[in-house]
């Protein structure tokens with residue numbers, strides 16, 4: 226059987242980091258990562274596209290990563306993107322929206338310990354990402370610590386432990402077991418259409434975590450300073466304060482100005498449901514849009530994409546009521 230042809234796009238992160246006087250900094254090339262990883266039965270090519278800690282990866286870098294994936298997608302059976310872990314869930318979520326209908330598997334990975342350190346988690350994570358890129362259905366994935374999950378459902382939940390990522394509200398796609406690479410949950414592939422690269426995003430958005438005492442006037446201050454849409458991480462099922470500090474009323478004011486407000490939850494697991502409690506219904510009546518069971522990473526990137534297409538509040542509401550790429554459970 227012919228060997229699968231895979232591409233590594235390296236962007237930096239801890240996986241590629243070396244010790245410096247100013248702390249860990251990305252320093253290894255993609256080729257060096259492949260050499261330290263050990264051999265795999267694939268034909269692997271490498272492109273170094275960035276050399277950044279992922280705290281420095283921003284919308285400009287998302288566009289570059291999306292363009293590189295798009296440009297190379299017909300030349301390879303799968304693509305692995307090595308990336309810092311800190312913002313990897315944001316990048317993987319955004320790639321899901323920017324590269325809808327991608328024709329090959331694209332797998333993000335990184336590590337908690339640099340590749341050049343003995344007993345690092347990097348070789349196993351990188352190997353897993355290549356196996357996933359060779360074996361899975363086309364989609365955007367994140368591979369880490371023996372698990373492969375959908376990019377737009379992944380969240381970084383630990384700062385240092387190897388099991389740093391979790392698949393939130395959907396089961397993992399594949400796992401390493403004593404049987405090898407076990408594919409556990411195949412998502413029915415949406416009708417095959419050609420991938421469309423869409424990097425038009427509006428980054429003038431904000432993600433706000435509610436806390437007792439939050440002054441809702443700050444929401445208007447954001448809008449006065451150029452914010453076009455807000456995701457609020459509310460309490461539990463989506464509850465928002467309305468006595469003394471009326472967050473729900475402030476949301477209504479914003480919506481009447483044409484600013485969409487998405488209500489997500491501070492709870493990592495399960496869904497938002499604004500209909501259950503009075504503290505949710507008030508916000509719903511004012512026009513808040515539920516993020517349902519989306520991660521905050523997916524909600525904020527989806528909002529950027531919707532606004533980038535010129536959608537108004539009604540358009541964003543319909544967009545969030547639609548499952549674009551498996552990022553949300555509608556029913």
Ligand SMILES: NC(=O)C[C@H](N)C(=O)O
Pocket residue numbers: 237238239240277278279280308309310311312335336337338
């Ligand atoms: N483990 C890591 O990769 C963390 C690093 N600061 C990064 O996100 O680039």
